[in-house]
Amino acid sequence: MGAVLRAVRGATTLDADSEIEVQRRVGALLTAILARNSLGPGDLVSVVFTVTEDVTSIYPASAARALPGLSDVPMLDCREMAVAGAVPRCIRVLVHCFTERDRAEIQHVYLEGAESLRPDLSG
Numbered sequence: 517m518g519a520v521l522r523a524v525r526g527a528t529t530l531d532a533d534s535e536i537e538v539q540r541r542v543g544a545l546l547t548a549i550l551a552r553n554s555l556g557p558g559d560l561v562s563v564v565f566t567v568t569e570d571v572t573s574i575y576p577a578s579a580a581r582a583l584p585g586l587s588d589v590p591m592l593d594c595r596e597m598a599v600a601g602a603v604p605r606c607i608r609v610l611v612h613c614f615t616e617r618d619r620a621e622i623q624h625v626y627l628e629g630a631e632s633l634r635p636d637l638s639g
Contacts, residue, residue: 517630527630530605542579561612614635
C-alpha cells in the first residue's frame with residue numbers, strides 16, 4: 517500500500533492564555549504528532565485548530581507556522597462550542613496527512629491535561 521490520506525487528532529491545554537504559552541504548547545503538540553507518526557512537513561496536507569473561548573492571545577496556526585517547514589501548510593483556526601464542563605484553555609488539532617500507516621497505527625497525541633478528552637486515544 518502506498519501513502520494514503522489520514523487524520524491525526526490531538527489536544528493540549530494552557531496554564532495561562534499568553535502568546536508564549538500558546539507557542540510553546542502548540543509547538544510541543546505538533547512536534548509530538550510528527551515524531552510519533554514518523555511524519556515530516558511535506559506529508560502534511562492541512563491543519564485545523566479549535567480553541568475554547570478563553571484562548572484569545574494568539575492564533576494557534578500563527579504559532580504552528582513558526583515551526584520549521586510548516587510556514588506553507590494550509591491552516592485554519594476555529595472557535596470551539598461553549599459546552600458546560602468543557603476543559604478550559606484547550607487547543608485541539610486535526611492534522612490531515614499522507615502516510616503509509618494503517619488507521620489503527622496512527623498515534624493521536626493528547627498533552628498537558630488534555631488526555632481526559634479522549635482516554636481511548638491517549639494510549
